[in-house]
Amino acid sequence: MSGTLQHTLLPYVFVLTFDAILWLLAWLLLITNSVGVTWLWCYRLVCWGILHYLAQLINIENGQTVLTRWVAALCLTSPAYEAGKTLGLFNSSNNCTVPDVGMVVLYVASASMACLLWEWGFPDKANGDNGKEKKKQEARALLMRVMRYSAPDYLYLAAAFLFLTLTALGETYIPIYVGKVIDILSGTYDHNGFLWAIGLMGLYSLGSSLFGGLRGGMFMCTLCRLNKRVRHMLFQNLMRQEINFFEENKPGSLSSRLISDTDKMGRSVAMNVNVLLRSLVKTVGMLYFMLGLSWELTLLACVEMPLVAALQNNYNKFSQDLTQQLQDCQAETREMASEAIGAVRTVRSFHAESQELGRYEEALKRMSHIKRRKGIYSAVFLLLRRMVTVGIKVLMLLQGRVLISTQQLSMGSLLSFVLYQKDMATNMKHLVYIYGDMLSTATSSVKVFQLLDRKPKMKEEGSSAPQQLKGKLAFHNVTFSYPSSPDIQALKNVTLEVGAGKMTALVGPSGGGKSSCVSLLQRFYEPQEGEVLLDGKPLHFYPQQYLHSKMAMVSQNPVLFSGSVRYNIKYGLKGCSDEQVEEAAKRANADNFICKLEDGYNTDVGECGGQLSSGQKQCIAIARALVRRPQILILDECTSSMDVNTQEAVQAVLNGAEGQTVLVIAHRLQTVERADHIIFMDNGEVLEQGTQQQLMDMKGQYYRLKEKLFHAD
Numbered sequence: 001m002s003g004t005l006q007h008t009l010l011p012y013v014f015v016l017t018f019d020a021i022l023w024l025l026a027w028l029l030l031i032t033n034s035v036g037v038t039w040l041w042c043y044r045l046v047c048w049g050i051l052h053y054l055a056q057l058i059n060i061e062n063g064q065t066v067l068t069r070w071v072a073a074l075c076l077t078s079p080a081y082e083a084g085k086t087l088g089l090f091n092s093s094n095n096c097t098v099p100d101v102g103m104v105v106l107y108v109a110s111a112s113m114a115c116l117l118w119e120w121g122f123p124d125k126a127n128g129d130n131g132k133e134k135k136k137q138e139a140r141a142l143l144m145r146v147m148r149y150s151a152p153d154y155l156y157l158a159a160a161f162l163f164l165t166l167t168a169l170g171e172t173y174i175p176i177y178v179g180k181v182i183d184i185l186s187g188t189y190d191h192n193g194f195l196w197a198i199g200l201m202g203l204y205s206l207g208s209s210l211f212g213g214l215r216g217g218m219f220m221c222t223l224c225r226l227n228k229r230v231r232h233m234l235f236q237n238l239m240r241q242e243i244n245f246f247e248e249n250k251p252g253s254l255s256s257r258l259i260s261d262t263d264k265m266g267r268s269v270a271m272n273v274n275v276l277l278r279s280l281v282k283t284v285g286m287l288y289f290m291l292g293l294s295w296e297l298t299l300l301a302c303v304e305m306p307l308v309a310a311l312q313n314n315y316n317k318f319s320q321d322l323t324q325q326l327q328d329c330q331a332e333t334r335e336m337a338s339e340a341i342g343a344v345r346t347v348r349s350f351h352a353e354s355q356e357l358g359r360y361e362e363a364l365k366r367m368s369h370i371k372r373r374k375g376i377y378s379a380v381f382l383l384l385r386r387m388v389t390v391g392i393k394v395l396m397l398l399q400g401r402v403l404i405s406t407q408q409l410s411m412g413s414l415l416s417f418v419l420y421q422k423d424m425a426t427n428m429k430h431l432v433y434i435y436g437d438m439l440s441t442a443t444s445s446v447k448v449f450q451l452l453d454r455k456p457k458m459k460e461e462g463s464s465a466p467q468q469l470k471g472k473l474a475f476h477n478v479t480f481s482y483p484s485s486p487d488i489q490a491l492k493n494v495t496l497e498v499g500a501g502k503m504t505a506l507v508g509p510s511g512g513g514k515s516s517c518v519s520l521l522q523r524f525y526e527p528q529e530g531e532v533l534l535d536g537k538p539l540h541f542y543p544q545q546y547l548h549s550k551m552a553m554v555s556q557n558p559v560l561f562s563g564s565v566r567y568n569i570k571y572g573l574k575g576c577s578d579e580q581v582e583e584a585a586k587r588a589n590a591d592n593f594i595c596k597l598e599d600g601y602n603t604d605v606g607e608c609g610g611q612l613s614s615g616q617k618q619c620i621a622i623a624r625a626l627v628r629r630p631q632i633l634i635l636d637e638c639t640s641s642m643d644v645n646t647q648e649a650v651q652a653v654l655n656g657a658e659g660q661t662v663l664v665i666a667h668r669l670q671t672v673e674r675a676d677h678i679i680f681m682d683n684g685e686v687l688e689q690g691t692q693q694q695l696m697d698m699k700g701q702y703y704r705l706k707e708k709l710f711h712a713d
């Protein structure tokens with residue numbers, strides 16, 4: 001460890017020694033102390049050349065760039081400061097002098113401090129090999145990506161930055177005038193000077209408040225626009241994902257990504273960048289005034305910064321970890337509550353209220369435990385930070401007393417300095433804290449970006465979209481397992497055909513693989529082996545939108561959306577007239593009961609169609625399929641909840657569907673008997689197929705099932 005430190009520090013000591021020799025040369029060569037800035041610039045540029053060459057000779061493995069950067073800062077700080085002095089930027093003599101030993105030490109300290117800060121904020125990539133640094137760099141890259149998403153709002157951002165700079169400048173001038181007022185009051189009273197100082201102070205306060213408000217408004221606008229844009233993109237990409245994705249990711253966590261994570265991500269740009277830039281502009285402005293008042297006190301004030309930064313850095317590490325845990329816990333609790341509330345009927349019917357309550361309480365306990373830990377860390381951190389701040393303040397006041405007694409500083413200037421220092425400390429806290437917060441919110445944006453970047457795991461869709469479709473479906477040696485249970489084959493080497501313009505029935509015991517066939521037809525999943533063909537072409541040759549316009553499906557448990565009956569029937573269809581909706585409803589035998597509803601077709605069906613009975617929902621779902629006039633109609637057990645009369649009516653409609661390919665999954669006798677072709681499936685395999693008569697003659701599995709159904713009916 002100490003060996004490594006020696007290796008790291010040696011090149012710096014080596015360069016410093018050479019720099020000291022160069023300064024010694026300057027002191028020896030110059031008889032007079034007063035020199036021109038140009039001379040100092042030339043001399044230090046030559047020094048830079050020499051030291052840079054030496055630094056290259058040392059050639060350290062990791063950190064060569066840091067050393068090179070430090071050499072540049074070391075050589076150029078002194079002429080830069082002297083040039084500033086000559087231009088009257090600092091309240092000291094305008095003469096450019098060769099710096100004395102004290103000033104040289106100060107230059108070395110400030111150059112090193114600047115390099116340290118730079119390294120901390122923007123570490124050299126060559127040094128970032130370890131995991132922690134890599135993580136930081138990734139977080140930074142994410143932050144840059146969030147910023148890029150804000151690019152369309154550049155006008156709002158430019159206005160916000162302008163107002164921000166004006167606010168910060170206004171705020172920076174106020175303490176100077178407070179000090180002036182105190183000096184006027186404590187010395188010989190000058191009425192005009194007093195009024196002038198008070199007036200300017202009021203003007204700066206008013207201006208900064210006005211611009212502050214405008215700045216906040218602009219940032220809020222940017223935040224809203226960014227949130228809207230990201231949520232839209234995210235929702236768009238979510239809708240493109242394959243069905244398995246939604247089985248693996250619960251709705252609670254997806255909606256949390258969509259709402260709270262996008263919000264946090266936006267905050268990292270609009271809010272944090274706002275505070276970060278304000279603090280940065282103010283810090284630079286205040287440093288300028290503070291250096292003008294007293295460089296000794298400024299140096300002392302600057303000591304506070306690395307100490308607070310080190311404390312804050314450590315605290316951030318713990319805090320980020322706990323924040324992540326807390327976010328996960330919150331998502332889990334939310335999911336648990338929405339699951340129990342959504343399935344309240346099931347919970348009630350199994351009398352599982354106390355069990356759900358217990359689970360929820362456990363999750364709440366875990367959450368409050370994490371919150372408690374977070375609170376304790378925060379309290380300890382605040383205590384340590386306060387101790388550092390107070391300690392530095394005491395030292396500063398002691399030094400201030402010395403400066404006043406030697407008349408290097410007035411009382412008012414000391415007050416101005418103390419005001420600046422207080423503000424400076426707050427700004428530093430913001431700079432360090434916000435930076436940590438930005439990185440942590442960037443981590444939460446990882447989740448958003450993961451979703452944004454996710455490509456659906458489906459074969460790329462083709463462009464075949466023929467005007468006329470015969471509607472012949474075929475499975476060729478299809479083997480399929482659900483991604484969530486890859487070891488269980490739901491379909492085993494299935495080969496079957498659904499004739500164009502014919503009605504085919506899929507029958508068989510529960511779990512036989514009927515619905516799995518339908519899922520493959522809908523391209524919800526891809527088979528692992530074999531092909532599913534439509535008119536002789538694999539399904540993925542057709543665009544998804546085309547496929548779903550030609551193939552409509554009514555499932556066992558149709559899902560309706562909250563909204564009117566009309567909205568649900570023409571769901572997803574553009575340019576569908578009211579007449580078409582009503583005609584489809586009549587064909588699905590839904591018109592009768594719809595007209596009896598309070599507002600007819602405009603009646604709200606409630607969340608998930610909760611205001612309607614299961615049979616009514618199925619009728620509306622059939623109407624929704626029929627209104628599309630699909631070439632292929634798939635009915636998965638869709639008449640199971642209808643009364644016998646309604647079933648008969650729907651059946652008549654289906655039989656009258658001329659030229660339409662109909663695939664029915666049914667357990668009911670009447671439905672199956674009307675089919676042109678019957679396929680019997682069990683355990684993921686096609687066991688028997690043929691016409692009703694052929695299967696009956698076989699006296700096999702279908703025959704036995706029919707016997708059972710006959711008795712049941």
Ligand SMILES: Nc1ncnc2c1ncn2[C@@H]1O[C@H](COP(=O)(O)OP(=O)(O)OP(=O)(O)O)[C@@H](O)[C@H]1O
Pocket residue numbers: 482484485489490508509510511512513514515516517
């Ligand atoms: N989403 C899923 N994830 C994992 N396995 C599934 C999924 N859906 C169905 N399965 C399994 O696939 C097999 C075939 O199920 P499928 O739903 O296709 O049968 P089915 O004949 O339609 O049954 P039912 O008549 O009861 O609807 C079963 O073993 C089932 O457990």
